[in-house]
Amino acid sequence: MIRLFIATLLLINGFGSLAYGDEKTPDDSFVIGTFSYPPLLHKGKDGAFSGTLGETVKLICEKAALNCRFKILPLKRVYQELRGGKVDALVTLDLGQFPKCCLISKWRSPWAAGLFSTLPANEIPKIEKEIYGKKLIVVNGMRSPYSFLPEMDKLAKEGKIKLYVSKHVSSSANMFAKGRAELLWGGEDFTWHLKKIAPHMAYNFRPLLKKNVVLWARKEHQGILDKFDEAVAQLRTEQTIGEDGKLHPDLMAQTYQEPAS
Numbered sequence: 001m002i003r004l005f006i007a008t009l010l011l012i013n014g015f016g017s018l019a020y021g022d023e024k025t026p027d028d029s030f031v032i033g034t035f036s037y038p039p040l041l042h043k044g045k046d047g048a049f050s051g052t053l054g055e056t057v058k059l060i061c062e063k064a065a066l067n068c069r070f071k072i073l074p075l076k077r078v079y080q081e082l083r084g085g086k087v088d089a090l091v092t093l094d095l096g097q098f099p100k101c102c103l104i105s106k107w108r109s110p111w112a113a114g115l116f117s118t119l120p121a122n123e124i125p126k127i128e129k130e131i132y133g134k135k136l137i138v139v140n141g142m143r144s145p146y147s148f149l150p151e152m153d154k155l156a157k158e159g160k161i162k163l164y165v166s167k168h169v170s171s172s173a174n175m176f177a178k179g180r181a182e183l184l185w186g187g188e189d190f191t192w193h194l195k196k197i198a199p200h201m202a203y204n205f206r207p208l209l210k211k212n213v214v215l216w217a218r219k220e221h222q223g224i225l226d227k228f229d230e231a232v233a234q235l236r237t238e239q240t241i242g243e244d245g246k247l248h249p250d251l252m253a254q255t256y257q258e259p260a261s
Contacts, residue, residue: 029069030224032057032215033078033087036259037169039192040213041091043072044257053109053213055255056247057091059240060107064231066224075141082216088224089217095143098216103225107232108212109245113144115206116176116184116194124206125183128155135162135181137172145185147209173197213245 034041037051044050049058049070061068071078071087082090083101093111094104117124125131128149138145138152145152149161156163164181166172170193176184177198184190194201217225235241240248247255 029067030061030089030221031069031071031087033071033073033081033090034092035075035078036072037189038259040189041072042259045260046257047260048257050255050257050259052246052252052256053091055252056109056241056245057107057215058255059247059251060228060231060235063235064227066227075139079141082218085218088221089215091213091215093144093211094214094216095147095211097143102216102218103222105215105217105225105232106229107241107245108214110210111187111189111213112207112210113185113187114148114208116186116190116203117206118179118182118203121204121206124204126206126208131183132160134183135164137164137166137175137181137184139169139172139186140165140167142185144187144209144211148185169193170197176203177201 034049034054036042039051040053041051042049042054049072054070058068071081073081078087078090079092079097081087082098085101089102090098094108115124125134128151131149132155149155152161152163155161162181164175166175169186169190172184172186173190173193174197175181177194188205188207191205194203215225215228217228232241240251242248246252
């Protein structure tokens with residue numbers, strides 16, 4: 001069964017294509033917004049949409065016979081486009097942030113975030129007060145840090161923490177590797193970036209948030225979301241998607257592309 005799916009995936013042409021910026025898409029397409037977040041979501045070396053979660057969602061679309069097109073945009077903008085109806089759906093965390101416009105998929109993939117630090121593991125903050133007086137790097141537009149520090153902006157303004165806001169995940173990892181701050185907020189997948197940037201760097205990680213990555217679909221696309229969820233159930237039964245919500249490793253090895261440089 002796995003070999004059959006590998007062959008099918010390698011022949012896919014129309015499913016999971018990538019739309020750019022304000023490019024118009026076919027009327028029958030289901031436009032899924034996303035942002036660049038390697039190695040989970042990104043544009044591959046040949047220009048196609050890829051990533052561990054990207055390849056998974058592409059297969060679900062193919063199984064459901066949906067003409068999915070993916071639109072990679074900056075994080076803040078893609079959130080706005082979902083709320084404004086310029087994209088039909090969005091792959092992102094379930095933080096309960098879109099209840100008015102959207103429905104949530106039954107597909108989910110566990111994700112953890114927390115603090116990376118050059119401090120000893122037992123000295124990494126566990127509560128807000130323990131971070132006072134320290135330097136912290138966050139990625140612009142990332143909402144998960146506020147689950148740990150709801151008043152993060154206020155704390156920075158009051159001088160209780162020194163806050164550095166980077167434009168991208170890669171730049172935040174660069175800042176951390178260069179010693180700009182002793183703390184970096186990020187997902188567990190930030191290790192992928194740190195290994196590339198500073199393979200010999202010593203650091204610790206304290207997970208402080210556990211959530212699921214899901215597909216948020218606009219309410220007017222209930223029927224499409226139902227097809228998507230039905231495909232997820234079938235792929236789980238076939239063991240093509242695992243408990244982690246990602247493709248079987250054999251499939252992933254055949255389809256995953258490294259990010260474009």
